[in-house]
Amino acid sequence: MHTPKRRTFPLPAQSMNSWDKILSDPQDVTIEVIETGHLHISNMFFLNMKHPNAKGLKKEKITVPVYCYLIRHSIHGDYLVDAGLDQSFQENPHGNIRGLLRKLFWPLKSYQKKGQDIGTQIKEKGIDLKGVFFTHLHMDHISGMQHLPKDIRLVVGKDEPNYSFGPLFYQDNFAGVETLYEIDFDSARNLPPLGRCADIFGDGSFWAVHTPGHRKGHVSFLVNGKESVVLLTGDACDIKLGFDMGVGPGFGSYDLHEAQQSLERMKKFVRMYSQINVFFGHEIP
Numbered sequence: 015m016h017t018p019k020r021r022t023f024p025l026p027a028q029s030m031n032s033w034d035k036i037l038s039d040p041q042d043v044t045i046e047v048i049e050t051g052h053l054h055i056s057n058m059f060f061l062n063m064k065h066p067n068a069k070g071l072k073k074e075k076i077t078v079p080v081y082c083y084l085i086r087h088s089i090h091g092d093y094l095v096d097a098g099l100d101q102s103f104q105e106n107p108h109g110n111i112r113g114l115l116r117k118l119f120w121p122l123k124s125y126q127k128k129g130q131d132i133g134t135q136i137k138e139k140g141i142d143l144k145g146v147f148f149t150h151l152h153m154d155h156i157s158g159m160q161h162l163p164k165d166i167r168l169v170v171g172k173d174e175p176n177y178s179f180g181p182l183f184y185q186d187n188f189a190g191v192e193t194l195y196e197i198d199f200d201s202a203r204n205l206p207p208l209g210r211c212a213d214i215f216g217d218g219s220f221w222a223v224h225t226p227g228h229r230k231g232h233v234s235f236l237v238n239g240k241e242s243v244v245l246l247t248g249d250a251c252d253i254k255l256g257f258d259m260g261v262g263p264g265f266g267s268y269d270l271h272e273a274q275q276s277l278e279r280m281k282k283f284v285r286m287y288s289q290i291n292v293f294f295g296h297e298i299p
């Protein structure tokens with residue numbers, strides 16, 4: 015499996031220092047939702063069943079969409095958040111994930127219709143992609159990368175590992191990619207109640223939000239557009255039920271306690287600013 019080298023993402027000078035200011039000055043940036051398939055998965059991955067608020071919830075299999083998002087900035091161009099499923103999932107519910115233990119480490123099934131993969135959709139839309147920002151490196155968020163350009167800016171949270179176990183479980187999603195850029199939130203501003211947030215273009219339009227827990231380097235995003243303001247939770251909150259009940263992500267997460275704290279910061283933020291639309295990792299209400 016090819017492993018790109020890591021470098022620190024060069025953050026521009028950070029603009030504003032409070033959400034009151036930032037949200038009162040939305041920018042020329044829009045968001046489009048792109049669906050790349052479905053997962054059939056146990057809800058215990060999405061909801062921490064041991065949390066007191068989860069009392070009464072039943073374990074069950076659910077079917078949810080796999081999203082990525084096209085972020086279009088009037089000056090900086092077009093970027094994706096996540097790359098979704100690649101076309102190998104059209105043939106096989108484990109796609110081209112390899113290794114003897116792939117069913118153990120990826121205990122879910124993924125489905126994709128013809129033409130639904132990100133490579134095809136980007137081509138059809140005629141998009142000149144400038145880069146991809148990843149919420150985290152789980153396979154349903156990165157495998158589409160196999161069919162995207164390699165010489166664009168690819169960005170992850172600092173210390174986010176590529177989810178693999180040597181030859182026993184891997185998918186070669188970054189073949190041909192030289193460098194992954196890491197956002198170092200230590201050099202970003204603390205913007206309560208969300209915590210550390212990085213102003214990606216330096217104009218207040220598009221923010222990376224430090225939401226560790228589901229994964230070590232998990233990142234959520236905020237699109238501060240004139241048409242709409244959208245918080246992309248990523249898998250820091252997979253479904254609306256988790257957000258509404260205050261139950262963080264579940265089984266398979268890196269640190270359940272940290273994940274719960276990340277969820278609670280986002281809940282507080284959304285309570286404070288009623289104009290914010292929330293798109294969950296695997297549900298858009």
Ligand SMILES: [Zn+2]
Nearest residue numbers: 150152228249
């Ligand atoms: Zn995930």
